[in-house]
Amino acid sequence: MSDPTGNANTDTSSALDNLLAENRTFPPSAEFAEQANLGAEAYQRAEDDPDGFWREQAERLTWATPFTQVLDWSDKPHAKWFADGKLNVAVNCVDRHVDAGLGERVAIHWEGEPGDSRTITYAELQREVCKTANALLSLGLQTGDRVAIYLPMIPEAVFSILACARLGMPHTVIFGGFSAEAIRSRVADSEAKLVITADGQYRRGAAVSLKEAVDVAAEAPDSTVRNVLVVNRTGYQVAWHDRDVWWHELVDSQPDQHEAEAFDAENPLFLLYTSGTTGKPKGILHTSGGYLTQVAYTHQVVFDLKPETDVFWCTADIGWVTGHSYIVYGPLANGATEVIYEGTPNSPHEGRHWEIIDKYGVTIYYTAPTLIRTFMKWGAEIPAKYDLGSLRVLGSVGEPINPEAWIWYRHHIGHDRTPIVDTWWQTETGAIMISPLPGVTACKPGSAMTPLPGISAKVVNDEGQPVGRGGGGYLIVDRPWPSMLRTIWGDDERFTDTYWSRFAEQGYYFAGDGAKLDDDGALWVLGRVDDVMNVSGHRISTTEVESALVSHASVAESAVVGASDPMTGQGIVAFVILRGVELPERGSDAEKALVDDLRNHVATQIGPIAKPRQILLVPELPKTRSGKIMRRLLRDVAEGRDLGDVTTLQDAGVMALINSGLGGTKS
Ligand code: WTA
Numbered sequence: 045m046s047d048p049t050g051n052a053n054t055d056t057s058s059a060l061d062n063l064l065a066e067n068r069t070f071p072p073s074a075e076f077a078e079q080a081n082l083g084a085e086a087y088q089r090a091e092d093d094p095d096g097f098w099r100e101q102a103e104r105l106t107w108a109t110p111f112t113q114v115l116d117w118s119d120k121p122h123a124k125w126f127a128d129g130k131l132n133v134a135v136n137c138v139d140r141h142v143d144a145g146l147g148e149r150v151a152i153h154w155e156g157e158p159g160d161s162r163t164i165t166y167a168e169l170q171r172e173v174c175k176t177a178n179a180l181l182s183l184g185l186q187t188g189d190r191v192a193i194y195l196p197m198i199p200e201a202v203f204s205i206l207a208c209a210r211l212g213m214p215h216t217v218i219f220g221g222f223s224a225e226a227i228r229s230r231v232a233d234s235e236a237k238l239v240i241t242a243d244g245q246y247r248r249g250a251a252v253s254l255k256e257a258v259d260v261a262a263e264a265p266d267s268t269v270r271n272v273l274v275v276n277r278t279g280y281q282v283a284w285h286d287r288d289v290w291w292h293e294l295v296d297s298q299p300d301q302h303e304a305e306a307f308d309a310e311n312p313l314f315l316l317y318t319s320g321t322t323g324k325p326k327g328i329l330h331t332s333g334g335y336l337t338q339v340a341y342t343h344q345v346v347f348d349l350k351p352e353t354d355v356f357w358c359t360a361d362i363g364w365v366t367g368h369s370y371i372v373y374g375p376l377a378n379g380a381t382e383v384i385y386e387g388t389p390n391s392p393h394e395g396r397h398w399e400i401i402d403k404y405g406v407t408i409y410y411t412a413p414t415l416i417r418t419f420m421k422w423g424a425e426i427p428a429k430y431d432l433g434s435l436r437v438l439g440s441v442g443e444p445i446n447p448e449a450w451i452w453y454r455h456h457i458g459h460d461r462t463p464i465v466d467t468w469w470q471t472e473t474g475a476i477m478i479s480p481l482p483g484v485t486a487c488k489p490g491s492a493m494t495p496l497p498g499i500s501a502k503v504v505n506d507e508g509q510p511v512g513r514g515g516g517g518y519l520i521v522d523r524p525w526p527s528m529l530r531t532i533w534g535d536d537e538r539f540t541d542t543y544w545s546r547f548a549e550q551g552y553y554f555a556g557d558g559a560k561l562d563d564d565g566a567l568w569v570l571g572r573v574d575d576v577m578n579v580s581g582h583r584i585s586t587t588e589v590e591s592a593l594v595s596h597a598s599v600a601e602s603a604v605v606g607a608s609d610p611m612t613g614q615g616i617v618a619f620v621i622l623r624g625v626e627l628p629e630r631g632s633d634a635e636k637a638l639v640d641d642l643r644n645h646v647a648t649q650i651g652p653i654a655k656p657r658q659i660l661l662v663p664e665l666p667k668t669r670s671g672k673i674m675r676r677l678l679r680d681v682a683e684g685r686d687l688g689d690v691t692t693l694q695d696a697g698v699m700a701l702i703n704s705g706l707g708g709t710k711s
Contacts, residue, residue, distance in 0.1 A: 058578060059505050059517030062560045063586040063650040066447050070454070071111045071486035072603070076436075082345040082497070085117045090497035097498050098125075098526055101341040102333065103638020105377070106140045108306030109292035111333070115524060120551060121544045122531065123524040125334030130306040132312060134210035135333050137376035138173055139304065141257060143168045148360060150381045153355070153404050154199050157246040157387025164199060166379070171300035172199070178298035183271050183289070185238060187212040188304075190315070192236040192269075194218045194258055195388040196245035200275045200291060201362050204240045205314075207373050209332075210304050214312040219363030220245055221669045224243050224260035226325075230262055230317050231329055234533060235268045240291075242482055244280025248391045251278035259283060266548070309333025315533050316365055318471040326542070327533030328365075328471050334526030336377055338475040342496065343374030346465050347408045347437050348482050355434070357383040358410040359397070364670050365471040366441055367691075369527075370410060374475070378647035389415060398430035409457070414601075414671035416449045420586035421600035421623050422531045424456045432457060437482050438464045444569050444587045446594040450489035468492040468569050472543065473705045474519075474527030477501060478567060490591060503559045503567065516560035516585070518573060521554035528553070541673055558585055575675050577606030577614050582653050584616070586675065589656065592649035593618060596642055598625050603665050603673045604656070607682035617682040618642075619665060627661055635661065658682070662699045 058635070072080070090097035095114040102111065102125075131390040141149065147167030148362050154162045164172070185191070191208050193215055195201040201217075210213040216234045218227055219376050231239065244251045252441025255274055262269040262285075274282070310331045317325040324502065348358065360366035375382045383404050389397050392462060397419075416605045438458050440450070445466050454464055463482035469475060476494040485493050495501045500523040503511050511517045532539040544555045556568040570576075570585035577584045586604040593602040600623035609615035620642065629632035639659045647655040666674040677699060680686070 051062045058515040058517055058560075058583075059686060060558050060570060060573075060583045060585055061129050062514055062516045062562070063654055064332045065562070066490055068300060068447075068451075069486045069488055070463070072483050073461070075481045076348075076463060080481070081348050081350075082481055082483070082488060084481075084484045085496075086481075086497040090427040094498060094500075094523065096404045097335065102129075102337040102526070103496070104340050104344075105131060105136050105333070105336055107333075108201065111309060112238060117524055121335075121553070123528055124310050125526045128307040128336070129309045129333055129496065131309065131333055131336075132210060132304045132306050133336055133373070133414040134173060134206045135304050136336060137209070137373060138166060138170045139204060141379045142170050144379075146379055149379065150201060151376060152202065152700050153381070153383045155383065155400055155403075156198070157249070157349075157385075157391055161688065162199060168286075169340040169376075173206045173210060174300050174302035175238045175295050175298040176200075176203045177210045177302045179273070179295040180207055180211060180238070181212065182294065182298070183238060183273075185211070185213060187307075189213050189238075191215050192227070192231050192234065192239045194217055194222075194239060194241045194254065195221060195275065196220050196254070196277060197362055197384055198242065198243060198277055199384070200240070200242075202372055202384070205362075206376075207370075209313060210302065210310055212305070212307045214314050216315040216317065217363050217368065218317070219361060219669060220254060222257075222363075227257055227261035227327065228264045228267070230327075231269060232266050233262070233317075233325075234315055237268055237270045238273060239269055239271075240275075242275040242277040243282045244278035244396045246278060246387060248388055251280045253280055253282075255280075255282045259285070262287065300377060303578055307332060310530070314368065316471055319366075324536065326535075328529045328530050329533050330474050330527065334528070335474050336373060338527035339369045339374035339523065340377040341498075342476040342479075343370060343380070344378055346467060346476050346479050346496070347410070347439060349375075349380055349408065351379045351380055351381070354380065355383060355402075355404050356380050356408045356410075357385075357401070357406045359385065359389075359415065360410075360412070360441075361670075365474070366410075370474055388521055389418070390422075395429060398427045402430045403434065407434050408437045408439070409435055410441065412441065412671050413445040413449055414667060414673075416440065416445065416453050417594070419457075420449060420452050421621060423624070424452070427456055432459065435459075435462055438462050439467055439702065440464065441467045441469070442670065444571055444591070445490055446591040447490035448591070448595045451658045454489075463487065464489075466490070466492045468557075470530045470555055473521075473525070474529065477521065477525065478569075482548060482573040488562075488566050491562070493566050495567075499523075501567075502590050503561050503675040504552070505546070508547045508552065510644055511561065513561050513565055515562050516570065516583075518546075518554055519557040519559035519567075519569065520547060520554045522550070522552050555572050560585075576607075577604075577616060579581045579606070579614055579616060579653060580612045584654055589616060589618065589646060589654050592646045592654065593620060593642060595649060596645045598622050598638065599642070601665060603675060603678055605679045605682050607657075607659065607679060616654065617678070618656040618659045619662050619678055620659055621662060621665060627663060660702075662702050664701055666698045666702070
């Protein structure tokens with residue numbers, strides 16, 4: 045197996061302390077290993093000849109003009125992959141499967157929140173994508189024009205994305221929970237001419253407005269929007285303008301055939317905005333051939349996809365990169381059958397996901413730690429009511445998964461049979477980078493384990509030197525990869541500054557995560573380095589303290605921050621959500637006893653240095669809309685400051701709840 049470590053470590057120059065030790069390992073069963081899509085030999089093969097390895101992966105795709113060169117890295121940090129090849133991404137995701145006689149295979153089992161459903165075969169998907177492409181052309185759009193997509197999780201979102209890909213019009217999908225201002229700034233930055241939206245969307249059983257926010261954005265003085273294409277999803281009352289067109293009036297009457305053109309491998313495929321450290325979101329640019337190669341490869345090997353028999357389900361929203369890569373492009377390029385679910389996991393009841401797995405016989409389930417911890421809080425008796433016997437691979441993405449959440453997931457969802465792949469990657473990396481291979485890796489709960497074959501990543505110290513086993517530091521990628529971002533839209537300088545300047549001398553890509561290597565060389569992602577705490581000179585990762593807390597039987601979830609402390613520089617403050625026990629009354633003896641118990645638990649798990657100064661028992665935690673904990677807000681609370689901007693919170697009421705519990709802090 046490739047070893048990202050270099051040598052055994054006795055090093056004292058770690059940029060991050062290594063505290064939590066985890067020795068449980070879970071190798072795949074012999075039966076699983078035997079039938080797995082990729083074996084252990086791939087690591088060495090890819091290491092010996094990375095270009096040859098990626099050439100082989102790119103040959104999964106259908107090229108209209110085959111490429112001759114794999115990688116051109118002469119203009120660092122701007123890579124070109126397969127640059128003289130031509131392909132059409134949508135043809136690769138749809139038409140070629142129909143041409144191969146698989147038109148009747150189900151591409152999408154779509155499940156609406158109110159309980160309606162639709163089954164879409166590859167032949168039907170081809171017709172829908174062609175009609176949508178013809179509709180975009182009828183609006184006067186041309187190759188290269190940008191299209192913004194602001195839709196719920198409905199089939200039209202997939203049709204729109206693939207129609208854009210088919211026509212070489214870069215799409216920018218905007219998450220359906222974002223505000224008018226978020227749409228306005230993204231449309232302005234991308235200069236989109238068309239926005240595709242819906243009248244409304246379902247949220248926990250009720251129809252709520254969607255188009256209104258687009259109307260506000262389209263009225264902005266700098267708006268480039270010429271048309272708004274509107275799906276009638278909920279019957280929500282909408283205002284109507286000259287620029288608006290109903291989907292069912294325009295798209296449904298279009299011819300269902302369209303001749304696709306092949307584009308250069310480096311043709312832009314999409315922009316996806318992600319928040320940066322400054323207010324202005326970054327438009328991450330992905331291109332075609334390299335991106336599709338790596339999403340197809342990773343989807344096939346990390347999830348061990350068998351397209352003839354598997355039913356894949358990625359629960360992410362299509363507005364996040366996970367939805368782009370593992371709902372749209374990866375699964376469809378591989379001819380998979382997948383589930384897409386429109387709604388929230390507790391609508392109309394907390395067993396909805398398990399009901400869907402049972403209904404469609406889902407075999408591969410890919411979700412986020414935040415959701416797993418929510419399921420833990422709701423209780424194991426809920427999944428126990430459903431037949432989950434079809435599951436054979438589980439996945440996790442988006443945050444470090446706490447070891448106890450991993451164990452819970454494996455036991456209560458995977459029934460101790462299924463491998464779990466903890467996949468590390470980013471909007472910027474486009475596809476999975478670090479993950480177990482389910483048929484090879486003996487997994488440790490909470491570790492993403494090793495870079496995939498073809499990928500080279502390391503943990504380095506402040507000077508850029510590998511920390512070696514037992515050390516902690518910065519997670520970097522030291523070799524280009526096919527699905528890497530190509531630039532930030534309209535701001536190439538920011539691209540170089542943000543990702544390539546920290547280790548410019550070494551030419552490493554660094555995008556903000558801390559990590560450590562354990563004594564066996566397994567890699568543990570420790571969260572954003574901005575979140576690292578400094579307690580009496582020890583650099584402690586919030587993730588490790590959070591995982592120690594979650595390993596206590598009464599804790600479902602926790603968020604840890606460093607608050608300034610006159611004695612120690614920073615003191616550790618933990619916010620904790622309980623499971624299986626009532627929230628004790630504030631100030632009661634029961635509360636004190638539990639808090640003491642939790643503090644001591646952390647001290648025994650990882651050492652007295654990490655014992656929290658303060659633990660607050662709370663009913664909820666502030667999270668971004670993609671489910672990541674907003675530690676900045678908790679730091680404000682912990683340091684008694686006024687709260688800054690809370691508009692990107694999933695639930696703005698959460699901070700009021702936490703504050704009222706604390707008594708002191710103003711909001
Ligand atoms: C975090 C999501 C630990 C990390 C695909 C990264 C993870 C950021 C993991 C990117 C994981 C993602 N273990 N941390 N398995 N996966 N992260 O752009 O901090 O929404 O930098 O992409 O999520 O988030 P993004």
